Amino acid sequence: MTTPRAFITGVGGQDGSLLAALLLDKGYEVVGVLRREPSAYAEALAPVEGRVTLLEADLLDHAALVASLRETRPTEVYNLAAPSFVPRSWDEPIVTAEFAAVGATSMLEAIREVDPGIRFYQASSSEIFGEPRETPQTEQTAPSPVTPYGVAKAYAHFIAGSYRRKYGMFTCCGILYNHESPLRPVDFLPRKVSHAAAAISLGLEDELVLGDLSARRDWGYAGDYVRAMWLMLQCDQPGDYVVATGVSHSVEELVACAFDAVSLDWREHVRTDSALFRGASELHDLVGDASKARRVLGWEPEVGFRELLTLMVEADLARLQAPAASS
Structure with a gap:
């Protein structure tokens, strides 16, 4: 059998790295x-x-993508490449x-030119629903984005569907809700919290x-x-x-679970600042119904909420203790 080969844009992000590791374990050759x-x-x-062949390329350089x-x-x-920190999309x-x-769109056109038989995954987002018209949201929920990030992701979501319909290309969109890991940058809330819980428990910081x-x-x-993501591209349709x-x-x-992982009472270490409230840009009622993924893909989440926070705090403890151990 021919060895499957995956091409991952945004391989340097959380999802790209984790996806690359998964595909390598499944015997793929991976280009990032x-x-x-x-x-x-x-x-x-x-x-x-x-273990991954790395290329420097710009999604907006269509000729380079084709090559x-x-x-x-x-x-x-x-296709995982995109600015991922939603609040920053208002600045950029x-x-x-x-x-x-x-x-x-550039990537879809490149695939169509090189080999329309390539299977394509587009990283969509719950942000396309904005202030949702129903809760929980399904694949049939009408998009109503309110952030620049959500609007851009909605366009990408629709264009992938357009190429599927117009050209018969195998395009899938994963409408992913918030998902975290120890690889998240610290400007994302869950990692900010897990890092702070670990640092405070070690006496390196005072408050969050x-x-x-x-x-x-x-x-x-x-x-x-x-x-x-991988399961979507293995389907017949x-x-x-x-x-x-x-x-x-x-x-x-989330804060309580993180501080529980280091046996601390979060109320003794956390304070709120109204300047950090998102106000009108805060989204509400974003909860996904993954029934289709469970039914068609056989997908089930294996790591629960509390387990996730414990995993992240333990990873941050290891990071923070590593310099001391090596000195």
């Missing part, structure tokens, strides 16, 4: 695309170092639109300052979610899938 030097993604790429696809001849393309709306929306503790999200484990736990948790619950 980065926008910058590999050293800029050293921490995320550490688990797959030396890369012709050179590597993948059987599957996973043009960049967000270019890479999340135009970049996806957060915004609205009542804000809620449907949080899952990123390792479970990249497995759903292409389609779109909500990937979520179906349960929302408040920021307060």
Whole structure:
């Protein structure tokens, strides 16, 4: 049998690294695309170092994408590249639109030119639902994005479906809800919390300052979610899938679980600052119904909410203690 070959854009991010590791374990050859030097993604790429062929390419450079696809001849393309920190999309709306929306179109056109038989995964997002018209959300829920990130992701979601319909291409969109791991950067809330809990328990920090503790999200484990990406491209027919736990948790619950992992009372170490509240940009009632993924893909999340926070705190403890152990 021919060895399957995957082409992953955004391989230097949390999802890209975890997906690459999963595919390598399944016997794939993996080509990863980065926008910058590999050293800029050293921490995320550490688990797959030396096992992934890395290319520097820009999604907006269509000719370079075509050349890369012709050179590597993948059987599957996973388009994960896009600015991922949602609040920053208000500061960089043009960049967000270019890479999340135009970049996806550029990749689809490159695939169509090189080999329309390549199977394509587009990283969609619960942000396309914005202030949802129903809860929980399914694949049939009408998109109603409110952030530049959500709007750009909605465009990419629709264009992938358009290429499926117009050209018969095998395109799938994973409508992923919030998913975390120890590979998340610390500017994302769950990692900010896990890092702080670990640092405070070690006496390295004194307090954690957060915004609205009542804000809620449907949080899952990123390792479970990249497995759903792979499963989508193994199906007989292409389609779109909500990937979520179906349960929302408040920021307060998240904080409590993280501090429980180091046997601390979070109320003694956490304070809120109204300046950090998102106000009108805060989204509500985003909870996904992954019934289709369970039914069609046989997918189930394996890591629960409390287990996820414990995993992240333990990873941050190990990171923070590593310098002391080596000195």
